Each structure stands twice: as C-alpha cells, then as structure tokens.
Amino acid sequence: MKKYVRKKEEGVSPVIATILMVAITVVLAATLYLMLPKSGPGSSNPNVGLAPQISADGTTVTVTVSSVSGGTVPLGTLGAKVINKDGTVATVTITLHAADGTNTSYGSGASGTLTGGMYFTFAYNSNYDTFQLYNDKGVLGETKIQ
DSSP states (O other): OOOOOOOOOOOOOHHHHHHHHHHHHHHHHHHHHHHSOOOSTTOOOOEEEEEEEEOTTSSEEEEEEEEEESSOOBGGGOEEEEEETTSOBOOOOOEEEOTTSOEEOOSTTOOSBOOTTOEEEEEOOTTEEEEEEEETTEEEEEEEOO
C-alpha cells in the first residue's frame, strides 16, 4: 500500500484570485481601448496633399496645398509646424496665403476652410526637415523640405 505524503501548501484564496483576474482583464481592456484608433462617424481625419518648393534664392519655402480629401479642414482647428532634422520643432513664423496671395489667418479664432491652392510660406533654414499640418484629431499632411 502506497502512502501519500501531503505537503502543506498555501495559495491565494479563490475570492482574491477572482478579484485579481477581473482587475487584470479590466486594465488590459482599457489599455487596448486607448491604443486602438477610433473609428466611427465624425472621427476620420481629412488628408491634405502638400507640395513644397524652395525659392530660387534659397531664402523662402512655399508649401502649396495641392488637395484636401476626406472632409473639410476648418482654419480655426488648423496648426502648422516645421520639424528640424534632429526631430525638434523649429521656431519659425509660418504664414498662410489664399490662392490669390492675400494673407489668411489660421488657428484659434480663424474662420473658413483650407482649400487647394492655398499656400504656406516661411524662411528657409538648412536644418529643416519636415513641414506638417495638424488639427485636434492628428496629422493632416506632411512633406519633406528639400
């Protein structure tokens, strides 16, 4: 006859184990919810096509809006920035012009929408790498400055 030796084993009680499992599941679900892109009505971001050009004398960059697709871009929600080659945001004054060349405001308080033919201008610097348009939903378009 075999004798079984029973060792005294201690573990986590079933109630605490259940609470831990539920807590882990909730944390994982919340993390996935925050990481996944939002989809549904009104959550898509328009795409803006951009065409950069450096002036012949090498002093000014002109970035023309070649297209706006997937919705409208209110100028009041629009932001623009230039990113340096090291990844930092450059301190530069960026001006938006209507297709006829007149200055147009963008950002907080501006009215109207972004349309093809509008263009941005700013002083050129050889450290500049990328021009980027964005709004509260994310990046609308970007282009390399060459």
